[in-house]
Amino acid sequence: ARYKRLRGFNVLHPMGWDAFGLPAEQYAIKTGQHPALTTRENVAKFKSQLKRIGFSYDWQREINTTHPGYFKWTQWIFLKIYNSWFNPKTNKAEPISTYRGEDPDSVRLAYVADVPVNWCPELGTVLANEEVVEGKSEVGGFPVVRRPMRQWMLRITAYAERLIDELEGLDWPAGIKLLQRNWIGKSEGAEIEFKIDNHDAGIRVFTTRPDTLYGATYIVLAPEHSLVDQIVTEEQWPAVREYRERTARKSDLERTELSKEKTGVFTGAFAINPATEEKIPIWIADYVLLGYGTGAIQAVPAHDERDLEFARKFDLPIREVVQPPAGEDPIGFVGEGVAINSPIIDGLPSREAIREITAWLEERGLGKRAINYKLRDWLFSRQRYWGEPFPVVWENGKHRSLEENELPVVPPPLEDFKPTGTGEPPLAKAKDWIRYSDNATRELNVMPQWAGSCWYYLRFCDPQNDERFVGEEAERYWASGHHPGTVDLYVGGTEHAVLHLLYARFWHKVLFDLGYLSKPEPFQRLVNQGIILGEDSQKMSKSRGNIVNPDDVIEQYGADAFRCYEMFMGPLEQMKPWSMRGVEGVSRFLARVWRLMMSENQAGTWELSPTVQDVDFTKSQQKTLHATIKKVTEDIESLSFNTAISQMMIFVNAFTNAEAIPIAAMRTFLILLNPFAPHLSSELWEKLKSPGDITEQPWPSYDEKFLVEDEVEMVVQVNGKVRERMTMSIHASEEEVQAAALANPKIKELLAGKSPRKIIVVPKKLINIVV
RNA sequence: GCCGAUGUGGCGAAAUGGCAGACGCAACGGACUUAAAAUCCGUUGGGCUUUAAACGGCCCGUGCCGGUUCGAGUCCGGCCAUCGGCACCA
Numbered sequence: 109a110r111y112k113r114l115r116g117f118n119v120l121h122p123m124g125w126d127a128f129g130l131p132a133e134q135y136a137i138k139t140g141q142h143p144a145l146t147t148r149e150n151v152a153k154f155k156s157q158l159k160r161i162g163f164s165y166d167w168q169r170e171i172n173t174t175h176p177g178y179f180k181w182t183q184w185i186f187l188k189i190y191n192s193w194f195n196p197k198t199n200k201a202e203p204i205s206t207y208r209g210e211d212p213d214s215v216r217l218a219y220v221a222d223v224p225v226n227w228c229p230e231l232g233t234v235l236a237n238e239e240v241v242e243g244k245s246e247v248g249g250f251p252v253v254r255r256p257m258r259q260w261m262l263r264i265t266a267y268a269e270r271l272i273d274e275l276e277g278l279d280w281p282a283g284i285k286l287l288q289r290n291w292i293g294k295s296e297g298a299e300i301e302f303k304i305d306n307h308d309a310g311i312r313v314f315t316t317r318p319d320t321l322y323g324a325t326y327i328v329l330a331p332e333h334s335l336v337d338q339i340v341t342e343e344q345w346p347a348v349r350e351y352r353e354r355t356a357r358k359s360d361l362e363r364t365e366l367s368k369e370k371t372g373v374f375t376g377a378f379a380i381n382p383a384t385e386e387k388i389p390i391w392i393a394d395y396v397l398l399g400y401g402t403g404a405i406q407a408v409p410a411h412d413e414r415d416l417e418f419a420r421k422f423d424l425p426i427r428e429v430v431q432p433p434a435g436e437d438p439i440g441f442v443g444e445g446v447a448i449n450s451p452i453i454d455g456l457p458s459r460e461a462i463r464e465i466t467a468w469l470e471e472r473g474l475g476k477r478a479i480n481y482k483l484r485d486w487l488f489s490r491q492r493y494w495g496e497p498f499p500v501v502w503e504n505g506k507h508r509s510l511e512e513n514e515l516p517v518v519p520p521p522l523e524d525f526k527p528t529g530t531g532e533p534p535l536a537k538a539k540d541w542i543r544y545s546d547n548a549t550r551e552l553n554v555m556p557q558w559a560g561s562c563w564y565y566l567r568f569c570d571p572q573n574d575e576r577f578v579g580e581e582a583e584r585y586w587a588s589g590h591h592p593g594t595v596d597l598y599v600g601g602t603e604h605a606v607l608h609l610l611y612a613r614f615w616h617k618v619l620f621d622l623g624y625l626s627k628p629e630p631f632q633r634l635v636n637q638g639i640i641l642g643e644d645s646q647k648m649s650k651s652r653g654n655i656v657n658p659d660d661v662i663e664q665y666g667a668d669a670f671r672c673y674e675m676f677m678g679p680l681e682q683m684k685p686w687s688m689r690g691v692e693g694v695s696r697f698l699a700r701v702w703r704l705m706m707s708e709n710q711a712g713t714w715e716l717s718p719t720v721q722d723v724d725f726t727k728s729q730q731k732t733l734h735a736t737i738k739k740v741t742e743d744i745e746s747l748s749f750n751t752a753i754s755q756m757m758i759f760v761n762a763f764t765n766a767e768a769i770p771i772a773a774m775r776t777f778l779i780l781l782n783p784f785a786p787h788l789s790s791e792l793w794e795k796l797k798s799p800g801d802i803t804e805q806p807w808p809s810y811d812e813k814f815l816v817e818d819e820v821e822m823v824v825q826v827n828g829k830v831r832e833r834m835t836m837s838i839h840a841s842e843e844e845v846q847a848a849a850l851a852n853p854k855i856k857e858l859l860a861g862k863s864p865r866k867i868i869v870v871p872k873k874l875i876n877i878v879v
Numbered sequence: 880g881c882c883g884a885u886g887u888g889g890c891g892a893a894a895u896g897g898c899a900g901a902c903g904c905a906a907c908g909g910a911c912u913u914a915a916a917a918u919c920c921g922u923u924g925g926g927c928u929u930u931a932a933a934c935g936g937c938c939c940g941u942g943c944c945g946g947u948u949c950g951a952g953u954c955c956g957g958c959c960a961u962c963g964g965c966a967c968c969a
Binding site: 247271281282283286287290291293297314315316328370393394395396397399400401404405406407408412413414415417480481482602605606609676677678679682683684685687690692693694695697699700703748751753754755756757758761764765796821823825827828829830833865866868869870873874876877878 | 880881882883884885890891892893897898901902903904905917918919948949950962963964965966968969
């Protein structure tokens with residue numbers, strides 16, 4: 109940021125505190141203090157630490173997601189989301205007033221639904237899928253179980269397609285794009301309707317391989333599937349009920365851990381395979397998930413590993429319908445081949461077979477092409493205290509939004525803010541606050557941690573605005589940067605790859621669709637920052653005792669050394685271990701910079717070194733200086749800070765023993781050094797009695813003409829091996845180089861009279877003689 | 880299991896297909912010092928070899944195997960290892 113500012117760009121370098129949410133609240137509970145208090149203390153602590161490191165943050169633009177002036181607009185954005193729907197015809201969000209259907213509540217982008225959710229008893233709240241890692245809460249690592257609850261959801265799935273497609277134009281690492289794409293998990297296939305024997309209802313399944321329909325020998329429903337109640341036969345009821353209860357008790361962790369062994373129960377009912385018209389049994393099993401696709405599958409044991417395992421365990425028929433290309437055993441083959449035993453598509457390669465049978469199904473109204481996503485709607489409510497209240501009230505069992513002029517909805521100041529443990533939000537304890545009017549009560553849930561962090565980058569542009577979440581002009585101004593995006597460069601860790609970045613893109617797109625923003629994507633360029641490991645190359649953690657505290661390092665070596673070392677360690681994107689010795693090395697470099705320009709007199713005080721004079725550059729000094737300007741400039745552009753520092757070390761080494769050091773060279777160098785070591789460079793800038801403030805100097809430019817030399821050392825290779833070097837004029841022609849090389853005694857000897865078959869000359873670099 | 884990233888000295892790392900190891904750390908030697916620290920100068924991938932010593936000379940070397948090329952750390956194919964992500968997604 110310092111560099112860009114020196115280059116005359118307008119740079120935002122603000123600081124934000126995302127202080128709502130579980131981590132802050134858990135900390136408060138642990139220390140027995142109110143989260144409002146702990147938040148204030150922690151912000152103050154971090155702020156002083158950052159100031160000491162010398163980050164050039166713009167404290168005018170500081171924001172805090174827990175301040176009413178901020179979360180008023182978080183709630184405002186929620187209202188916008190609540191009051192809009194996704195129009196599939198225009199492929200974008202529109203105000204709910206444009207919806208012509210009967211029940212607007214069924215299409216809102218924010219809606220209430222009774223869904224199986226991740227309930228964490230320990231935290232006393234539900235969690236988004238994204239916050240559950242291996243069946244445990246990401247915060248705290250507590251067990252999570254699945255349980256149906258009435259919750260607020262955000263319809264992010266409506267944007268699944270665009271969230272994938274619009275990744276295309278972004279300047280992001282391919283890996284992160286992929287991570288997002290996989291998380292959204294698009295798969296194309298078909299939905300097929302199976303009739304149920306002796307029943308009116310049908311079962312819809314989703315499959316990516318409709319071409320294997322003839323091989324579907326049974327149907328499996330998720331245990332929680334709503335159809336189960338209707339179809340189970342009397343004699344199967346006890347078994348089904350028992351199985352469902354067992355499944356419900358399992359946490360997600362157990363459900364996946366026990367995945368090795370398939371379980372399931374026959375419902376007693378049969379479906380009709382629309383292709384073969386055979387009766388096939390309907391089972392329930394927990395390997396089929398309610399949340400994905402239709403919560404029901406056509407099981408094709410011959411060509412699906414899981415179905416095969418299940419079929420073998422429960423002795424269900426296996427029928428092969430795809431012939432593998434290389435004469436392998438068709439059973440268990442899941443790739444693409446040629447359709448067999450499937451009258452209407454026999455002989456067709458899988459892809460064509462898919463197209464053919466889908467068309468066949470569509471003609472008969474038995475199915476249709478379909479696309480499915482792994483992405484689920486975003487579970488947006490939490491039964492906690494420390495978060496933004498919803499700007500929503502309940503009246504006669506229906507929700508309605510508040511007016512914009514009623515914002516912000518400030519949470520009540522609760523003494524006892526701890527989770528109730530029953531699933532009832534803590535806000536229920538604020539009896540007065542709840543009552544909105546005689547017949548309306550407030551929504552008791554609060555928003556998740558992510559709500560505030562979803563749009564903070566917008567607020568940075570215009571943090572004080574109390575008329576709008578971000579002023580139109582301010583937004584356009586910052587959005588029209590020289591990269592066509594809102595945020596030119598976003599530096600963050602991979603841990604945000606799916607959560608924060610996906611949510612923020614979603615909100616941004618909604619606001620863009622509704623006309624509040626000028627660009628459809630929030631972060632045009634994204635660079636991943638590698639984490640810094642402890643000295644033992646392990647992740648820093650309290651339990652390992654390998655934490656490096658910046659305060660201590662700064663205490664000992666100074667903020668400049670700390671900053672420079674972090675940049676010198678290696679490439680930005682890489683994981684790298686901390687090394688105290690490394691800091692020492694960088695600290696020595698900075699000391700050499702100081703002594704290059706300053707010397708200690710007999711009284712022991714530092715004064716400008718007599719070697720620093722107002723003299724002309726020598727030729728080689730000129731070259732070194734310009735090479736350094738060039739390298740440092742280019743390396744900063746490409747974020748290769750480590751090699752930029754290397755070049756500055758070379759510069760200092762080259763000038764160290766000079767008889768006279770041109771003061772102009774030093775001034776230029778200090779400007780280059782300033783983004784890396786702001787304290788040292790500005791102090792030296794003053795000591796050199798330089799004009800003005802170093803941070804206001806124009807960035808130096810270099811001239812290629814100082815970089816070229818008259819003579820250049822060329823390498824002579826014989827058969828690709830370096831055998832000799834010779835100094836040539838840079839103007840030497842190819843012929844001259846060849847002649848010189850062939851005339852070289854050593855080369856002559858190596859050639860031993862043989863004449864070269866081929867000679868390659870790379871100008872100013874090398875000549876390769878092939879014999 | 881699937882997807883992705885990475886693999887170069889004792890260590891952190893450099894290298895538009897063109898002199899592998901810049902720069903830094905550590906180590907060793909030297910100067911300064913009564914001494915130490917600090918500082919400065921030098922050496923430092925491995926092996927072989929010439930020599931009184933030095934300069935020098937040769938071979939090997941970027942995880943492993945193969946390919947493309949006059950030339951590969953870099954491009955292509957296959958494998959191995961480490962790390963990260965996803966994981967009953969039909």
